[in-house]
Every structure is written in C-alpha cells, then in structure tokens.
Amino acid sequence: MSKVRVRFAPSPTGPLHIGGVRTALFNYLFAKKHGGDFLLRIEDTDQTRYIPGAEQYIMDSLKWCGLPYSEGPDVGGPCGPYRQSERKAIYKQYADELLASGNAYFAFDTPEELDKLRLEHETNKQVFVYNFESRKSLKNSLTLSESETKAFLDSGAHYVIRFKMPENFDVVMQDEIRGQVTFNTKELDDKVLYKSDGLPTYHLANVVDDHLMEISHVIRGEEWLSSMPLHVLLYKAFNWQDTMPKFAHLPLILKPVGQGKLSKRDGDKMGFPVFPLRWISEAGEESSGYREWGYFPEAVINMLAFLGWNPGTEQEIFSMDELIQAFSIERVGKAGSKFDPEKAKWFNHQYLLHKSNEEIAKIFAPIVKEKGHDVPFELIVKITSLVKERATFVNELWGHASYFFEAPTSYDAEVIKKRWKPEIPEALTQLSALLQETSDFTAAVLEEKVKTFIGEKQLNAGAVFNCIRLSLVGGSFGAHIFDIAEIIGKEETLTRIEKAVKTIV
Secondary structure (H helix, E strand, O other): OOOOEEEEOOOOOOOOOHHHHHHHHHHHHHHHHOOOEEEEOEOOOOHHHOOOOHHHHHHHHHHHOOOOOOEEOOOEOOOOOOEHHHOHHHHHHHHHHHHHHOOEEEEOOOHHHHHHHHHHHHHOOOOOOOOOOHHHHOOEOOOOOHHHHHHHHHOOOOOEEEEOOOOOOEEEEEEOOOEEEEEEHHHOOOOEEEEOOOOEOHHHHHHHHHHHOOOOEEEEEHHHHHHHHHHHHHHHHOOOHHHOOEEEEEOOEEOOOOOOEOOHHHHHHHOOOOEOOOEEOOOOOEEOEHHHHOOOHHHHHHHHHOOOEOOOOOOOOOOHHHHHHHOOHHHEOOOOEEOOHHHHHHHHHHHHHHOOHHHHHHHHHHHHHHOOOOOOHHHHHHHHHHHHHHOOOHHHHHHHHHHHOOOOOOOOHHHHHHHOOOOHHHHHHHHHHHHHOOOOOOHHHHHHHHHHHHHHHOOOHHHHHHHHHHHHHOOOOOOOHHHHHHHHHHHHHHHHHHHHHHHOO
16 A cells, blocks of 8 residues: 555534544544544635634644644645645646546536526426536537637636536446445536636545645545545546545434434434534524533544444444554445434543543542632542542532532432431431541541441431431432541531431421
8 A cells, every 4th residue: 555645624614513523533543554644624615605713613623632633724734735725726727627638618607597497497397407418508618619618708707617527427436435336427417616716616626636635545424425426537537547546435423313414403402512612603603512511532532433433343442542553444334323422421431430530630620619619639539539430521520529518508308208217316416426536537437436336226227327428418329428428527527417417307
C-alpha cells in the first residue's frame, strides 16, 4: 500500500453532527493504523449555506474528541490552502480542461427557465432531469453553434459548466465496504461542476482537491455513494485513474426508534445530544453537546466506534491506541446502526469508573466549591471513591454526595413510616451517648460498636441501621453509613442524630 492519506472534508453549514464525528474518527483510525496522514479540509464553496462560526466549531469539536489532524486550515501543510474558498483559482483550469476534452459543456439555461421546465414536468407527473436526453433540446454549447456560445459568454450571461454524462454506460466500481457497485449513466444527471460566479461545485472541487492532496482513500458517509460514479468518471476524464483513491462509504447512524437517519429532532424529542459541543444558532437557538452533558470525549469516541464497526471480539472498552490497532475497514458493516442513548450513557459510566478517584475529584471539586464548600482536595477524593459508581456523569456526583457537606433539611416520609418505630428515639439517644465516648471515630470501629450495641439491646438491626442513615442523609440512599459518619466527623454525626430524634415524630 502506498502512503495512506485520508481527509475529513465537512462543509461549514452548521454544527458538526456526531455522524460527521464518526466519519472523522474512522478516517483517523485508518490513517493511524497504516502510519498515514489525516487531513482536515473545509469545503465551503457553497457560500449561500455558509454559517459564521461553523468552521471554528468543527475544529474545536475534533480537538475535544482527540482527533488531531496533521494538515488543515489552522495548522497548514504542504497541500494548502485547506479551505476551498481559498483555492478558487485552481478549479477554473480543470473546468477548462474538461471543456477542451469534450467531457463538459456550457449550459446557459436560466434558473427561471429550469424552474418552468420542472413545473411542466410535475404537472404531467414526471420529474425533470438535465441528462443525456434533455440536454439535446436545451440551451447549451452542445446545441448552440460555436459563435452562439461565444456570444453568450461575451455578453456576461449566466452560465454553468456541466459534466457530459456518457449515454447508457455501466460505471463499475469497487467499494471497500460494499464490494462491487454498478451504476448505469441513464440513471444519472449532468451535474453542475462550475458556475459563472467563479466557484466550483462540490463535485469538481472534491475530485480536484483529493487528487492534488494525494488522497489515497475516500472514507465518507453512505449519502455520497450516489456521487461515486460521477467522481470515478471525473478521474477518468482527467486521466487520473491510476492515482484514483479507493472509496469506502460508511453506513448511516439511524434513529433510536423507527426508520431513517439520526437527526437533531430525535435528540430534542428523546433528550440526548447529537452534537459534540454546545451550538448556538444565529437565531439564538441553543443545542446542547456531549461535552456540556458531562460526557468524557474518550467515551464518545468509544461509543461512536461501535456504530458501524465491531472488533470481532467481546471487548467493548477501547483506548484510542487499542482502537487504532483493532480497526479495519473490512469490519465495517453495510447496514445502518441504531443509535442507543442508554448505551452512550453506559460507555460514559464505564469511563467514569475506570478513571482514578483523583481525576474525577479534579472535575468534581469546582462543583463542590460552587455549592459553597471549601474543603481539602483529599476529602473530595475520598468522597468521590465512595459515590462514583452510582453516577453516570461527574455533574451527577453532587446529587449522590451532598449529604457529606450539608445536613438533611427533611426526612423521607416512607422510610419514617416503615422504620421509625416507637423504640427508635430512645435507642438512638443511647447510641449517641456511646458514640460520644468513642475516640477512634473510624468506620470499622463505629460499625463494630453499633453492632455490639444492637446485639446487647436486642434491637432490630435493619431498623436501627436504616434510622441512622435517615438521620445522616434524610433517606434510604447513600454510601455505607459508617463511611459517612467517619467523613462528617463525630460532632456532625451526633448533631444530625440528635436533630432527627427531636424532629421526627
């Protein structure tokens, strides 16, 4: 295999969908697996759809996800510029080359004329297509004389350059995921390649840039499969077939329920993000991102890797290095993969569990401080170790740990009804006196003393333990009660028990 060079080439028309992140990821993994290069190219030739801030959002998203590119708009490289809008001068010569070789032609039909034709066809329940049949009766350089064509061009009339699709020709192609794919040119239209405003369309710019940037493999979404025959024919028209990249079209990421491609509406409806980072539209509409939800970027990457690819083993948790080693295009499936919001959370929970208590505590510490508590970092580490298995996201830890910092202000009525029997207040009062005399206020010592006390008094152990927990946290939840007591200390433990005895009736 020659030097592997792949590119991720999004358009800055809005926030980067996780389907786009998955495409970038598979390109990145393939490049790294084969010791190749991963490039970022911004395809911004359609200025009518350009959204300010979208390009920076794309770059920020890739960086947050841990997908660094070796060449791109902000890092440069030997094949720049990496924005197509900065490469305008390059494309005209290639459009002219196609005209000269007879593989393209000028078309002077105005948008209004084409709209009229479309409407007429709709009236007759037909679909208008600019193709090898219709072009014979339309206003283009194939039907006009050379002098008429020149007159149109000299007058500054609107024009486009269209690819001259061969008639009734089978384009047979090899897709690295789907195998042999065949399109007949009767099914294809004469796509616009270049416009009189001096900008190419996606198709011309894409092929020219991939050639000039020496791209070896084009790994992109399934939605571009229908463009593959045109791109293959363009390579042949330029006589670049010997250096044409290999193509691989990735399966779609599907809705969690029903049919179709995963969309922002699915996320809005079911309450999960579909973008890596928060995005605020020009109209002020805000869409949350995986980062703002509290996902770890490694968890998002691990989750996305399994949407369309599988390692052929039972392993599910992969580091980036492990993904690089295990990844292969051959193990990418053809069928779409349903997105599972709960599985995404599962991945994040696994990463939370596998990270050290110190790592999680560093993220949790600012939350504790925001709640008004300035405590030693070592204490936050210890609390984190006791509650992190209960959380999916770090920002949920406060809900599982607030009682370490704040005494309960109310008590669960169901627990009171079930556990707070007439003998409990007296038992807790006696227990408090015993604990007051305890100098070694550690979890192990406290547990032994309480169990001995319950045995000597012949009390219901379940009721006593549950009522101590109720006193300390306000309900039937939380860490091991003696770990709680050790951390909040003797004075606070006794204060909370005394308050419960006086408050609960």
